[in-house]
Amino acid sequence: MxxxxxxxxxxxxxxxxxxxxxxxxxxxxxxxxxxxxxxxxxxxxxxxxxxxxxxxxxxxxxxxxxxxxxxxxxxxxxxxxxxxxxxxxxxxxxxxxxxxxxxxxxxxxxQRRRSILEKQASLAAENSVICSFLHHMEKGAGRGWQKAWFVIPENEPLVLYIYGAPQDVKAQRSVPLIGFEVSQPEACDRLERRHAFKISQSHLTLYFSAEGEELQHRWMDILSRAGRGEEPLIHQPIVESVEEEGEELGAEAEGENT
Incomplete structure (x- = not known):
């Protein structure tokens, strides 16, 4: 024992x-x-x-x-x-x-085997190509903008993981990036958020909105490389924005017992 x-x-x-x-x-x-x-x-x-x-x-x-x-x-x-x-x-x-x-x-x-989505966000972020909060929306899904924590791990630089929060132990979704094209939104997309961009493949289009122009350009560059099947040329520093952006995600937790 x-x-x-x-x-x-x-x-x-x-x-x-x-x-x-x-x-x-x-x-x-x-x-x-x-x-x-x-x-x-x-x-x-x-x-x-x-x-x-x-x-x-x-x-x-x-x-x-x-x-x-x-x-x-x-x-x-x-x-x-x-x-x-x-x-x-x-x-x-x-x-x-x-x-x-x-x-x-x-x-x-x-009591069950670990799935591909069971990659703890905080551990993945420690060794990531890039990670940050983004707002996102899927075209035709009928849901508005949502905030989430996005990570591209160093050991899986061609996969995007979407978490509800930085300390979650399981991703909500994983998106294999090969084949996706990255571009600026068009007028017909009618997006009302600043610093927006999108990735498209076949019938799937995902919209994103970053907190600033520099972060937008970094994500677009890394996603473009991944879409072409290219690994990042240099290590990208982790985007540290948990402290500020986490406030909105925790509103429902206030007043609950610990």
Missing amino acids: ESFRHLTCSLRDEESTPPHSPSCVELGKRAPTPIREKEVTLCMKCQEPFNSITKRRHHCKACGHVVCGKCSEFRARLSYDNNRTNRVCVDCYFTLVGVSPSPGGLSSST
Whole structure:
């Protein structure tokens, strides 16, 4: 059991530990730095979307992850809190207590294989060609502009990942970029946003709007290269805009329990 716990800890540290959270050795011994609720739209364990009624946000008091009530219905004593009982997630419960929860209490993400969309946004952004918030809209989809977090990973420079927020553990969508053409919107597109551009392929057209002209040009250049199947010539620095842009995504999280 001890050997298995150490192996589980090492794997979890590599794959799912958020920035500034305790390692497995320190788990429960020091307080984590909680991830901001407005940077997460999906439970970081079961990956189900949050809502203000049936799927509310909670913080695991051991690792700092933002999780739903079902994935944090466990209690464990934490040394940093005078050995008092605190709400923890399913993974931390197993690490701290050494007992696996009943099958009914396990999050769905631990019982199935990882899909192509299960690429944690924050980890992908650390090694990305480019990443930033953009507004986007799909032609003919009947939905207006939406804000999301976009990432093109260095290890997959020809794929665009779309996340609801920078700390989400699963992308909403992935778009293979080869074959797409990048251009400025035309008058007939009737877009009312500044710094807009679009990518088109066959019957699919996606519109985007950046926060500034420089960011617009960078995205258009990188997407154009990817559309031609070319990898980026140089590493593009990460666009750091989480602090400002995350405010709008977190409006629904205000007033919810942690």
